[in-house]
Amino acid sequence: MADDPGIDQETFDKLVAEGQPERVARAKAKAAAARKARAADASAGNGGGSTGDGGGETPEQVQERVFNELVEEGQPERVARAKAKAAAARAKRAAESESKPEPAKQPAGAGAGAGAAPAAATTGNGANGAGNGAGVALTPEQRQQRVAAALAARTEGGPHERTGGPETKYAGQEHTHRLLAMVPPTGIQQIRGKQDDKAYTWPHLLTAEFVCLMAVTAFLFVFSALAPAPLRELANPNVTPNPSKAPWYFLGLQEMLRYWHPMIAGVTIPLIFGPLGLIAIPYLDRNPSMRPERRKFAYMLFTMFLVASASLTISGSFFRGPGFNWTWPWTDGIWFTL
Amino acid sequence: MANIPSADELKKRLQDNVIYKSVFRPGSIYRKGYRDTSRDRALAAMNNVLYHLHPVKVKRHGLKLTYTYCLGGTSFFLFILLTVTGIFLMFFYRPAAGAGSEIAYLDMQNLRANVQFGDLVRNMHRWGAHLMVFTTFLHMARVFYHGAYKPPREFNWVVGVILLLITLFLAFTGYLLPWDQLAIWAVQVGTSMAGFTPVFGQQIQFALLGGVEIGPETLLRWYVLHVLALPFILTIFLAVHFWRIRKDGGISGPL
Numbered sequence: 001m002a003d004d005p006g007i008d009q010e011t012f013d014k015l016v017a018e019g020q021p022e023r024v025a026r027a028k029a030k031a032a033a034a035r036k037a038r039a040a041d042a043s044a045g046n047g048g049g050s051t052g053d054g055g056g057e058t059p060e061q062v063q064e065r066v067f068n069e070l071v072e073e074g075q076p077e078r079v080a081r082a083k084a085k086a087a088a089a090r091a092k093r094a095a096e097s098e099s100k101p102e103p104a105k106q107p108a109g110a111g112a113g114a115g116a117a118p119a120a121a122t123t124g125n126g127a128n129g130a131g132n133g134a135g136v137a138l139t140p141e142q143r144q145q146r147v148a149a150a151l152a153a154r155t156e157g158g159p160h161e162r163t164g165g166p167e168t169k170y171a172g173q174e175h176t177h178r179l180l181a182m183v184p185p186t187g188i189q190q191i192r193g194k195q196d197d198k199a200y201t202w203p204h205l206l207t208a209e210f211v212c213l214m215a216v217t218a219f220l221f222v223f224s225a226l227a228p229a230p231l232r233e234l235a236n237p238n239v240t241p242n243p244s245k246a247p248w249y250f251l252g253l254q255e256m257l258r259y260w261h262p263m264i265a266g267v268t269i270p271l272i273f274g275p276l277g278l279i280a281i282p283y284l285d286r287n288p289s290m291r292p293e294r295r296k297f298a299y300m301l302f303t304m305f306l307v308a309s310a311s312l313t314i315s316g317s318f319f320r321g322p323g324f325n326w327t328w329p330w331t332d333g334i335w336f337t338l
Numbered sequence: 339m340a341n342i343p344s345a346d347e348l349k350k351r352l353q354d355n356v357i358y359k360s361v362f363r364p365g366s367i368y369r370k371g372y373r374d375t376s377r378d379r380a381l382a383a384m385n386n387v388l389y390h391l392h393p394v395k396v397k398r399h400g401l402k403l404t405y406t407y408c409l410g411g412t413s414f415f416l417f418i419l420l421t422v423t424g425i426f427l428m429f430f431y432r433p434a435a436g437a438g439s440e441i442a443y444l445d446m447q448n449l450r451a452n453v454q455f456g457d458l459v460r461n462m463h464r465w466g467a468h469l470m471v472f473t474t475f476l477h478m479a480r481v482f483y484h485g486a487y488k489p490p491r492e493f494n495w496v497v498g499v500i501l502l503l504i505t506l507f508l509a510f511t512g513y514l515l516p517w518d519q520l521a522i523w524a525v526q527v528g529t530s531m532a533g534f535t536p537v538f539g540q541q542i543q544f545a546l547l548g549g550v551e552i553g554p555e556t557l558l559r560w561y562v563l564h565v566l567a568l569p570f571i572l573t574i575f576l577a578v579h580f581w582r583i584r585k586d587g588g589i590s591g592p593l
Contacts, residue, residue: 198395202382205396212408213415220419220469224461231450232518234443235435237552244523246531247513249471249506253531266531267539278499281482282492290485290591302482337520338468 006152008033024077031064037149041142059095063088230337242322243335251316252309258324273305391580399592405484406589409477413505414576416470423463424565430456433561435517435554442517442557467509474505486590494582497575504572511564514557522552525560 012029016022038058057065066087070080138146199205246254256265285298292299317336321327327335343351352358353369362369366385372378380394399405430449434441449456478498481487487495514525529552533543548555583589 197398199398199401200376200379200383201388201392201394201396202379204401205392206382206388208401208403209408209411212403212411216412216415216469217419220416220462220466221458224458224465227461227465228457229461229464230518230520231446231516232520234440235517235519235522237522239519241519241523244527246524246527247510248468249509250528250531254527257531262531262534263536266534267536275499275503278478278502279496282487282489282495285488288488290488292483295485299483302479306479338464 006030006033008036021077024071028064028068031060034060035064041145057091059088059092062091232337243320243324245316245320245324245335245337248313248317248336248338251320252312254324255312255316255320258320277305390584393584393588397588397591400589405592407476407480409473409480413470413473413477416466416473417572417576420463420466420470421569423459423466426459427463428565431515433515433557435557440517442515446516446518463512467512471505471509474502478502484590488590490586491582491590494579494586497579497582501572501575501579504568504575508564508568508572511560511568514560515564517557525556526552 007026007029009029011032012025015025015028020028063084065084067080067084070083071077075083245251253266253270256269259265260269287295287298289295318329318334319326321332321335327333359369363385365381367378367381368385372382383389383392383394427449430453431445432441435443446460449460451457481495481498510525510528514521529543529546532546533539535542544550546556546559547553548559
């Protein structure tokens, strides 16, 4: 019984003599040794005998055969080895699917455990036959030998391990990964810009609003308690007060009436700079930027509008006296009632 | 005296009846009590009228007082305050004037002299109106400087301008109601300006005055405008204004 699948020295010498590269020769010699070992195992009386190999070849044999054929065809050695491995893997898969659904291969630890297991397990395998037994039906002793061989091959390292014993993993045998789909980057959800930083309305916003409204109420309350609203004498259409003024928010208009004809100052200008002009702002201003430094023209125009309104209102309120003539509030007093 | 129910039992009795349950919706914080959880914070906004004014969550920059200065909210709040004080004043005021029976003016004097808190409420109504004009104007300026009228908020700006005009007109119509010298002559000036409107200036003036010159008909007309017509229109536009804020994605972003 060949404990060590190692290499078959005889084959190796022969191949070297034939002029094969030493690496190839070693690989083939190792395969030959493994073959011999298996033959010896089989002859040692393994009743199952079946390796689950439908074509009568073990995967290793397939690998070696394919490798040899390809090398002889003149393929590069690397390619040949890869193809041979693939062929072996195919053969093994075919054998497994034929013999049983479960992979035949067992981890080394499990194999050792099975080796120590009572004979009942083996008889069970034997009773179930090739259809149900382990892919490679082995006696516990054989398993132990295999494990030992695999471990020995591993400790040797190098190419022996890769082409070596029956427990060697080949690339593609297990943990196969397949490419299912290519996902283009445009298919992934794209998030543009920063996500909004949000806070709960209650309590964050509502508390602030409540405080603000209470402050307004308090201000209005205190102001109303302290400052009485005006109530003049009874209306008398026959007595015209001098000056006669509109409420303060219309005093800008009244001020303009001093300068221009009512048609212009009282209607045209307030209508154009007032409702219509204000309403048109978003439709005239097509500048998308909100940054002040990019809205200089808009800022300028609107500030001019505000300053003009404020100046007119202030001058109409505090600088106009009897006859709506110009006065200085610090010398002539203020003619203004809210 | 042994069977005095505990506070928890009382609460349970109060809440476990068909009337209480019919008033407060399932899940309401008023029904099951408020705990400071995310869910209850959301329900506080969702389960009452605030749901239509504020979303459950707002952008954090919107909380910054120096961004909005609370001007729009203040304007709206002043409108509510003016409604409340105005209703109070309506109990004591009749919009009637005419030679020999100046009821409106006498009612004003009575309100100031004899009605409990009458003077205070009248003052609040008057100053509040001025303040509302002021805050609405400032709100407009704030919105402009932040560029908040830009797409998609163009139409809400238009609604805002209409609200500003209605606010001005509300304040102006209120100005007449005391029927004192200040009131009628201010209105005289204002309606004269309106009379210069091209094409149909005279018609506008006639409609506002209820005649060719200011008189008792003017007072009634402006009273109805002030307490009924304009607040009604303002409320509708306010609803549109607030609705559009929600539909346009909340308040605008920072500069």
